[in-house]
Amino acid sequence: MAIGKRASRGNILLWIGVGMIAAAIILTLVGAFLLGRTGSYSAPTNDAGPSSNTGSSGVPGSLTEAREAFTQAVSNSYGDSNLEVVDVMEFANNFYAQVKESDTGIYAMELLIDKRAGRVHPEPGPNMMWNTKYGMMGRAGMGPMMGQGSGPGMGPMMGQDGGGWGPMMGDSSQEVSPETEMPVSREQATQVAEEYLTRISPGTETEEPDQFYGYYTLHTVQDGEVTGMLSVNGYTGQVWYHGWHGPLIAMEESESH
Numbered sequence: 001m002a003i004g005k006r007a008s009r010g011n012i013l014l015w016i017g018v019g020m021i022a023a024a025i026i027l028t029l030v031g032a033f034l035l036g037r038t039g040s041y042s043a044p045t046n047d048a049g050p051s052s053n054t055g056s057s058g059v060p061g062s063l064t065e066a067r068e069a070f071t072q073a074v075s076n077s078y079g080d081s082n083l084e085v086v087d088v089m090e091f092a093n094n095f096y097a098q099v100k101e102s103d104t105g106i107y108a109m110e111l112l113i114d115k116r117a118g119r120v121h122p123e124p125g126p127n128m129m130w131n132t133k134y135g136m137m138g139r140a141g142m143g144p145m146m147g148q149g150s151g152p153g154m155g156p157m158m159g160q161d162g163g164g165w166g167p168m169m170g171d172s173s174q175e176v177s178p179e180t181e182m183p184v185s186r187e188q189a190t191q192v193a194e195e196y197l198t199r200i201s202p203g204t205e206t207e208e209p210d211q212f213y214g215y216y217t218l219h220t221v222q223d224g225e226v227t228g229m230l231s232v233n234g235y236t237g238q239v240w241y242h243g244w245h246g247p248l249i250a251m252e253e254s255e256s257h
Helices: 002-038 063-078 186-200
Strands: 083-091 094-101 107-114 120-122 215-222 225-233 239-241 248-252
Touching (some): 063 083
Antiparallel strands (some): 107 120
């Protein structure tokens, strides 16, 4: 009997391992696919090579350089003057930026620069999985390609509260319409986020939600200081905490925010 129980437990652990490896592979492939849409950042050069404050890796040395890198990547990939880089933040692990549509006032996408490689790429999580216009859901056939599950303990993918894929369900041959109004209002998204934080981090609050196509992103605040961010699905109310940034170092908000 004991041998049978150990064998059963071993099978469970094996499947958990396989699931986590599969999820990691999927994230890598998706990132590689979408990377071409955002381009990359190269350090400014002169006769002596890369400038000293960016280093040979091409990683920005300041928020100003990070903003320039994000702006260049958006311009090169979309060529759309309607897309504007607004908030830029530096975390321990990466630089982060929000891109906004000037005409609608709706946020378009969230981008990262990995401090190890210095490349601009789409942020994982809601930006890729819930974004009905600029993410995977905004292209026909790309919605449910990730499947309905993921490795145990990973969210789906990275720490989503509640499981499931939100509005990604449905016919994979159809694009999801990027609606400007969602069933979950700003007020409801704030309430959901605050209830979530009360459970996992008492004393942490939220700022006003920024509306993207398909979801909202809110900064988390503790003792008056921004500590991170989370997103709330605009159709299901699911919460996804952005757990890949590390501690906040600095931030710069655009005047048009």
